[in-house]
Amino acid sequence: MSEILTIAQMYEADKQTIANGLPGEVLMENAGHAVVDAILARFQPCSVSVLCGPGNNGGDGFVVARLLRARGWNVRLGLMGEVAGLGGDAALNARKWTGATERLSAALIVGAELVVDCIFGAGLARDIEGDIADIVHAVNDSSAKVVAVDMPSGVDGMSGQVRGVAIDADVTVTFCRAKPGHYLLPGRALCGERVVADIGIPDAIVAALKPDIYLNTPRLWADHIVWPGLAGHKYHRGHVLALGGAQTTGAMRLAARAARRAGAGLLTVLADPAALPLYAQDMPGVMVAPIARFEDMMQDCRHNGVIIGPGAGIGDDTRRRVVHALHCARACVLDADALTSFAEDPSTLFFAVQGPTVMTPHEGEFSRLFADMDGDKVTRARAAARRSGAIIVLKGADTVVAAPDGRVAINDIFAPWLATAGSGDVLAGIIIGLLVQGMPAFEATSMAVWLHGQAGHKFGPGLIAEDIPEALPALLSDLWRAGVAPDSSPH
Numbered sequence: 150m151s152e153i154l155t156i157a158q159m160y161e162a163d164k165q166t167i168a169n170g171l172p173g174e175v176l177m178e179n180a181g182h183a184v185v186d187a188i189l190a191r192f193q194p195c196s197v198s199v200l201c202g203p204g205n206n207g208g209d210g211f212v213v214a215r216l217l218r219a220r221g222w223n224v225r226l227g228l229m230g231e232v233a234g235l236g237g238d239a240a241l242n243a244r245k246w247t248g249a250t251e252r253l254s255a256a257l258i259v260g261a262e263l264v265v266d267c268i269f270g271a272g273l274a275r276d277i278e279g280d281i282a283d284i285v286h287a288v289n290d291s292s293a294k295v296v297a298v299d300m301p302s303g304v305d306g307m308s309g310q311v312r313g314v315a316i317d318a319d320v321t322v323t324f325c326r327a328k329p330g331h332y333l334l335p336g337r338a339l340c341g342e343r344v345v346a347d348i349g350i351p352d353a354i355v356a357a358l359k360p361d362i363y364l365n366t367p368r369l370w371a372d373h374i375v376w377p378g379l380a381g382h383k384y385h386r387g388h389v390l391a392l393g394g395a396q397t398t399g400a401m402r403l404a405a406r407a408a409r410r411a412g413a414g415l416l417t418v419l420a421d422p423a424a425l426p427l428y429a430q431d432m433p434g435v436m437v438a439p440i441a442r443f444e445d446m447m448q449d450c451r452h453n454g455v456i457i458g459p460g461a462g463i464g465d466d467t468r469r470r471v472v473h474a475l476h477c478a479r480a481c482v483l484d485a486d487a488l489t490s491f492a493e494d495p496s497t498l499f500f501a502v503q504g505p506t507v508m509t510p511h512e513g514e515f516s517r518l519f520a521d522m523d524g525d526k527v528t529r530a531r532a533a534a535r536r537s538g539a540i541i542v543l544k545g546a547d548t549v550v551a552a553p554d555g556r557v558a559i560n561d562i563f564a565p566w567l568a569t570a571g572s573g574d575v576l577a578g579i580i581i582g583l584l585v586q587g588m589p590a591f592e593a594t595s596m597a598v599w600l601h602g603q604a605g606h607k608f609g610p611g612l613i614a615e616d617i618p619e620a621l622p623a624l625l626s627d628l629w630r631a632g633v634a635p636d637s638s639p640h
């Protein structure tokens with residue numbers, strides 16, 4: 150499982166490992182070795198400047214400088230503050246450094262082919278300002294390659310936000326497990342290539358901390374996929390009721406196609422009678438029914454999932470239908486207009502949530518429903534899930550899925566092609582398609598977000614929303630084949 154540790158958990162893991170008998174000095178030595186290994190694997194011997202801050206991140210820098218120098222590399226080292234100001238393992242490693250300790254300044258960057266950034270790591274506590282900000286700018290303006298230790302200095306390890314200014318690294322080597330800031334934007338982009346190195350912290354110590362933030366990979370949910378059995382019947386694969394718009398029909402047509410490609414056994418579009426021929430002609434495999442029959446049809450428990458929002462229109466009708474669907478405690482996916490319809494009265498929406506419910510807001514929709522929430526993306530999505538009782542998908546290039554029980558999955562994929570009309574409708578459709586087959590809500594939603602991202606990444610430039618459902622069969626086939634030998638699951 151790809152756990153992500155909070156900064157507090159990382160400090161706790163360090164502390165417990167040291168209490169278990171592995172000295173901090175060894176952890177720091179291991180950290181320095183891991184960084185040097187990453188450097189040796191990527192760069193030829195060259196002129197290196199190691200920039201050290203006043204804490205243990207700087208301590209790692211003294212180890213890196215010593216090890217590279219021992220290999221004959223031309224190393225300069227600059228320290229923020231005085232050697233006498235260093236404490237603990239950083240002070241110890243400063244004493245082991247036999248080269249010159251220069252003052253940290255932009256002069257160190259001149260002529261450097263490689264910069265090792267050890268100014269601040271997990272201990273970044275405030276915005277970077279003044280002379281240090283000037284040095285960060287000088288690094289970013291130079292042509293030197295940059296390896297950041299733990300975090301690019303200036304990137305907040307929890308939020309991925311830039312505190313004042315931040316180093317733009319080519320490679321970031323972190324220890325034990327990644328932190329949220331390695332995956333949340335803009336931190337993710339500033340890290341460059343990410344390397345997670347083992348420095349001797351036992352897995353058992355990490356597990357005992359019960360991490361509940363994960364990288365969204367198949368390992369998180371592959372065991373929960375509901376594949377049809379040999380004697381599978383379409384009625385075993387769920388029946389989606391998709392509440393389509395009267396005028397805007399494209400959104401639900403996209404969602405419906407995605408739900409079916411994701412494996413839903415049956416799907417009925419309910420819409421204004423005038424619009425039904427459009428839905429029926431477009432998709433011979435769907436059933437259609439007048440929207441007036443919605444409440445009747447919900448009495449049949451075989452209709453085990455509802456999707457409302459894409460093209461629904463904002464107003465009373467949508468609000469009433471959403472509340473009815475939620476009261477029936479079926480799997481519900483609420484997107485777009487189904488969310489915005491409650492902007493004036495979100496508590497009515499949250500109060501109605503009973504069954505497995507997924508809300509898929511983008512930032513704008515999120516702030517309409519959860520206007521008082523601030524903080525980083527993980528914190529906000531998690532708080533929104535707790536308040537609403539629903540799985541929250543906070544969309545973006547670093548989509549976060551949060552469950553009311555506190556679990557969080559962060560998606561990590563390069564798929565800017567997904568920023569296109571209809572893409573969100575497709576995502577909502579994939580989610581309901583997986584939910585009606587009986588997959589648990591957090592896992593189904595995380596899988597849907599992953600599939601959507603992979604589809605966008607693999608298709609690349611030229612993608613339109615219609616392409617995403619068509620990419621699902623190949624992705625699902627890969628997962629299905631990998632499921633035969635779970636250890637080979639793609640991630």
Ligand SMILES: NC(=O)C1=CN([C@@H]2O[C@H](COP(=O)(O)OP(=O)(O)OC[C@H]3O[C@@H](n4cnc5c(N)ncnc54)[C@H](O)[C@@H]3O)[C@@H](O)[C@H]2O)[C@@H](O)CC1
Pocket residue numbers: 160163173176177178180202203204205206207208209268269270271272273274275276277278281298299300324348
């Ligand atoms: N045993 C451990 O705890 C280990 C820690 N390691 C390293 O230790 C790092 C964490 O060390 P620390 O907790 O000392 O934290 P840092 O070294 O990241 O920074 C802490 C220092 O920076 C100062 N500071 C923070 N933000 C500032 C700002 N904006 N402007 C000016 N000064 C600022 C603080 O006052 C403090 O002196 C990790 O990132 C990792 O690189 C590794 O050596 C592995 C083992």
Ligand SMILES: [K+]
Pocket residue numbers: 206266267268269270297298299300301302
């Ligand atoms: K750093």
